[in-house]
Amino acid sequence: MTALTSPTPIDTSTPRPLKLARMLAPETYTSEAWFQAELREVHYPAWHFACLASTLPESGRFITRRLLNRHVIVIKGQDGVIRAFLNSCRHRGAPLTLAACGTLDKLTCPFHQWTYNTQGELERAPGLGGLLSRNDIPRQSLNLQQLPCEVSHGLVFIHLDPDHTGSLSDFLGNYTSNVARHYRTERMVTVQEKSYSLNTNWKLYVEVDMETLHTNFVHQHSIGSQPVTPVEHSANWFGVFHRHSASPGLLPEKRHLAFPAPEDLSGPACSGTHFCVLLPGFFIVTAPEVMWWIQKTPISATQTQVDVGYAFHEETLERDDFDRIAPLYFQRLDQVIEEDDRITEYQLLGLHNGVRGHYTPVEPVVAHFAELMQQRMGQWIGCYEP
Numbered sequence: 001m002t003a004l005t006s007p008t009p010i011d012t013s014t015p016r017p018l019k020l021a022r023m024l025a026p027e028t029y030t031s032e033a034w035f036q037a038e039l040r041e042v043h044y045p046a047w048h049f050a051c052l053a054s055t056l057p058e059s060g061r062f063i064t065r066r067l068l069n070r071h072v073i074v075i076k077g078q079d080g081v082i083r084a085f086l087n088s089c090r091h092r093g094a095p096l097t098l099a100a101c102g103t104l105d106k107l108t109c110p111f112h113q114w115t116y117n118t119q120g121e122l123e124r125a126p127g128l129g130g131l132l133s134r135n136d137i138p139r140q141s142l143n144l145q146q147l148p149c150e151v152s153h154g155l156v157f158i159h160l161d162p163d164h165t166g167s168l169s170d171f172l173g174n175y176t177s178n179v180a181r182h183y184r185t186e187r188m189v190t191v192q193e194k195s196y197s198l199n200t201n202w203k204l205y206v207e208v209d210m211e212t213l214h215t216n217f218v219h220q221h222s223i224g225s226q227p228v229t230p231v232e233h234s235a236n237w238f239g240v241f242h243r244h245s246a247s248p249g250l251l252p253e254k255r256h257l258a259f260p261a262p263e264d265l266s267g268p269a270c271s272g273t274h275f276c277v278l279l280p281g282f283f284i285v286t287a288p289e290v291m292w293w294i295q296k297t298p299i300s301a302t303q304t305q306v307d308v309g310y311a312f313h314e315e316t317l318e319r320d321d322f323d324r325i326a327p328l329y330f331q332r333l334d335q336v337i338e339e340d341d342r343i344t345e346y347q348l349l350g351l352h353n354g355v356r357g358h359y360t361p362v363e364p365v366v367a368h369f370a371e372l373m374q375q376r377m378g379q380w381i382g383c384y385e386p
């Protein structure tokens with residue numbers, strides 16, 4: 001796998017000239033050949049969100065995730081460290097578990113009972129007999145295949161290349177200092193998750209998340225208008241900021257019922273909500289009192305896996321009114337996400353005709369994303385540019 005180099009920063013904070021920008025070529029949303037190149041150049045070189053650290057509170061607690069064509073297990077070890085492993089036994093490759101989550105003292109493969117501790121070390125290996133204790137046996141190659149795994153402000157990320165040496169902090173740039181730390185994401189707890197697939201290209205969903213032109217139309221019966229401004233960013237993220245006095249986590253008529261924001265928020269978290277994309281497709285929204293994400297992972301050029309999660313600060317879960325108010329958040333989030341699901345599937349139907357579209361001056365972050373894709377895809381973009 002190639003290393004992901006930081007793109008040339010593009011200023012999205014100043015207004016662009018009043019002209020149309022050309023959309024990415026329509027084939028980049030429908031071609032399987034392009035998609036395979038995109039996997040190599042954009043998806044495999046990136047860090048991927050796995051879960052919140054609070055999801056793995058004690059040793060032995062684990063989750064499994066399917067990311068691209070890898071199946072991964074993320075587990076907290078006896079030493080308190082969260083690690084990620086490829087979910088494949090070192091005997092003959094069977095998965096250790098297909099459970100979505102759980103708690104285990106040991107990871108025992110159901111096929112021939114090879115057994116690993118929570119730090120991925122092989123402890124028992126039927127069939128190997130005394131060989132396991134001999135010094136000339138390469139023990140390292142019998143332990144679970146570990147993947148890079150790092151935690152930043154309570155967000156757990158993994159890298160799918162076992163040999164990747166770049167740091168998460170370099171990948172995220174100023175996302176944690178400019179956004180995550182202000183919203184106290186390290187105290188967030190996941191309260192609801194869902195996964196499904198859509199008949200759309202993952203880039204279309206990134207694009208709809210980064211423009212507000214559609215909200216008056218697609219979301220006219222839910223959230224309506226939601227003005228945003230692009231934010232300063234570096235490395236592998238970009239985003240917009242929505243300044244508000246009432247939480248966008250609820251439908252407009254319910255916003256007076258919002259949970260109070262924690263008192264230790266700082267900076268922009270005191271006056272609004274960040275809608276950000278951590279490349280390639282991790283859309284994360286941090287509002288003062290709630291956080292949600294929509295992770296888009298491509299399955300093919302025209303199919304996308306969608307993993308959605310909603311989280312609140314841990315102290316919010318303790319409130320007497322939590323069970324009464326939280327469903328109002330789920331109602332708003334589910335409705336708006338459903339509206340975006342449908343419109344991105346609908347948009348792809350037209351792109352199959354090969355007609356090239358445009359971005360207007362009020363969609364600068366979408367145009368920025370297209371420029372980033374052109375940078376990343378370098379040699380490949382020429383195949384589709386007239």
Ligand code: FES
Nearest residue numbers: 089091092109112
């Ligand atoms: S494949 Fe796992 S123990 Fe044989």
Ligand SMILES: [Fe+2]
Nearest residue numbers: 208209219340
């Ligand atoms: Fe939307």
